[in-house]
Amino acid sequence: MSNQVVELTQKLVEPILADMNLELVEVEYKKEGKNWFLRVFIDKPGGVDIEECGQVSEQLSEKLDETDPIEAAYFLEVSSPGAERPLKTQADFKKFVGEHVYMKLYEPIDGEKEFEGTLQSFENEIASVEIRIKARKKQLEVPFDKIAKANLAVTFN
Template sequence: MSAKVTETTEKLVQPILQEMNLELVDIEFEKEGKNWFLRVFVDKEGGVDIEECGQVSEQLSEKLDAEDPVATPYFLEVSSPGAERPLKKPQDFQANLNNNIHVKLYEPINGEKEYEGVLKDFDDDTITLEVKVKTRKQEIQLPYDKVAKARLAVSFN
């Protein structure tokens, strides 16, 4: 059910975002406790403000009511992805070279399933991260197809 809901929501929200010059970052449809939440994360260069999120929410809500893809009651939330924005598509990685990122893998590489470091390079098959090992920096290659989740990471160095 959740894949169909996110797919339909993406189709409905894209024209709204194009008109407002906003980018779709992610869509989640998740149950938390007894309630279902449909979360739409949008962004633009320089960030989005609360008014823009409100406009998207209002327009999307009308379209969702008309299309009615969700069989169960839910809460619609439209927001900015924040400082730890998810990296979903290859272009997200390309756009964030030299930024600090956090990567979770489907299976361990060098005994680890999670890495955090500076994104040094990306091609369609490989992520190159500069990570700190004790006091040294070293570059590691992670296969793109082994990435379960990736996001920007706030660094306090």
């Protein structure tokens, strides 16, 4: 049921976002405590503002009311993914080359399963990440299908 809600929500929201030149980052449908939440994360270069989130929420809410795909009561939230935006697709990885990232892998590469570093490149489904171990730098070549989770990481200098 949860996957069907996510897929339908993606189909309903994508034309709305296309009209507004916004990008769909992620849709989640999950239960927290007694309540269900349908969360839609949107973005654009330079970030989205509260008005854009409100417009998308209003239009998506109308579409969801028309199709009525969700039996349980739920809260709809439309927001920006924030500074630590998830990287889900290969296009995301290409777009954020040069940025600081956090990655968690399904299995270790060179003894590393979880790390932060600079995304140097993304070509042929391989993310090249420069990580720092104490005072030395190390280059990791990470196949896209080995990445369990990745997101932009905030650095404090």
